[in-house]
Amino acid sequence: MTIELIRPGRNRIAPAPKPLVSRDCGPEGCEVDWLASRRVEAELDVEAFTRFSLEMGWGDGLPLIPPTDARVRTFLSENDRYPDEVIGMMPGNVECTVEKIVINAVMAGAPAESLELLIAMISSIADPDFELYGVNATTASVYPAFVVNGPIRQALDIPYSYGCLGGVPGVSAPIGRAIRLIMRNVAGQVAGVTSQTTFGSPGRVAGIVTGEWEEKSPWAPLGERRGVSGNAVTSFGTMGTMNVLDTTSHSASDFLEMIGKSYAYAGCNNFSGAVPFGEALIAINPICAEIVAREMPNIEDVQETLWKFASVDANDLNAQHRDQLAGQGRVRADGRIYAAPEPKDILVFVAGGLGGLHAAGFHTFGTSLAQTKPVAEIVPAEHSIAAE
């Protein structure tokens, strides 16, 4: 067996930003806004509907907004999508349409202006290389974390500074929650039924929706480095966040050594014999990033240094684990096992508060590969007509 190097699928359809033309249908809807979903009678106050949603298996236990026709139509009317447009195929070959995205977004309390971001997020996790089939079903505690790039961060107020990974009031929690409801209600991920997740995770309620602090980053934005300039979202199937505290280091290599060595623990999925290959996602705070970039202006050097340190000595694993990984060709000539096959597979972005001191690591579930998709921008109707 040889080491499996991560290469994106070559035959996948490349994402392309979709120019959207404004349609003025209004909240009462128009012909193209016809909604196909089953209507279910329910009590419409939030408390009663939340109880009802749990009985129906739709909810997560937090209060839900009843997705009435009027609310769903209003949400759609503020955007420019046909409700029957299929955004992606979910496990079981289930179609995820714009209509289902909007219904779940309404329930989660996500704003109408987040629809294009939600669509890009769903498109990213529906990509075959994200391997949602495994993510949905696994015993692991995996859930998607999303890193947003481009001006849409400011437009939607996606956090990228203090508390950006969770706990900041605003839209990131309802947007993340909408994705989680879609994963439940469309992708069918229900713990103990279609998901064997052993422990689950608090991240399975609202996920992680963070921005990159591009303005403070010494390197190009993550999305741009992954082929999508401007508004983009990158999804990463993560087992959760891992904090790295470093109040001691001074140099780039010292910081990166601390982060890399902290990332590499034997029991994380990156070192499992069940995971033939995996990526890593690491957030560096802006203060640390600036120091690192003085020595390493090229992000590839940062990735290589992190990669080098995010490894374990094969002899530190017990014999069974070591032998299994050796059988897979993962013990390199230097006697070490690396968290990711190549430096390029260590994904880095800059975020977090200016207090510095901490970095954040995200371990992979496994062969679920990070996906970067563009967020479509609406072209006002008059511009479209003028262009014609």
Next chain:
Amino acid sequence: MATGFVLDPTARRADDITSPGPDAGSLIGKRVGFRVDRMWRAWDWISELWAEKFREAGAEVSFWRSAGRSGDEGERCEREYKAFLESIDVAVVGLANCGSCTGWTVRDAITAANTGLPTTAIATANFETFAHEIAARGGRSGLRVHVLPYPLNEQLKEDVLPIGEAHFLPVLQTMGASLTAREQAA
């Protein structure tokens, strides 16, 4: 309290094949294809044991080993699996012994069944209900699922092989298979 109508947030496919699909019938002269994986040595041992018994009965046997299902490797796996299915007459697909591997076992079994091949998925007891649930979501609630004990992979080879022996005739029954023409006639 005000009542009204809300839109159903769920989606699942409406079609379903409740039939288990064709019986494997007499295995004499047929090629039985085992789908194995990189995780479960117990399934390697049991599939090898059953393969030997199939050969003794006059069947031919092939193996295909699943690997990563994303990226370049995922595309290679898809191509290989399709070619594998074209080369066999009967599919035995395992092992559903964890969450994601049950997902992929059932998905690969459905792919095989959808080509018309007599197909049986192999699961361990802890994942039996899960396998049926995923099969139903995938549009084949009737998928044949043969259940081995759990835990399985945690046991030593000398403990696993007797389990394989004990399940040989039962798995034939699940497959709708027979080893001889006489059995088939009976």
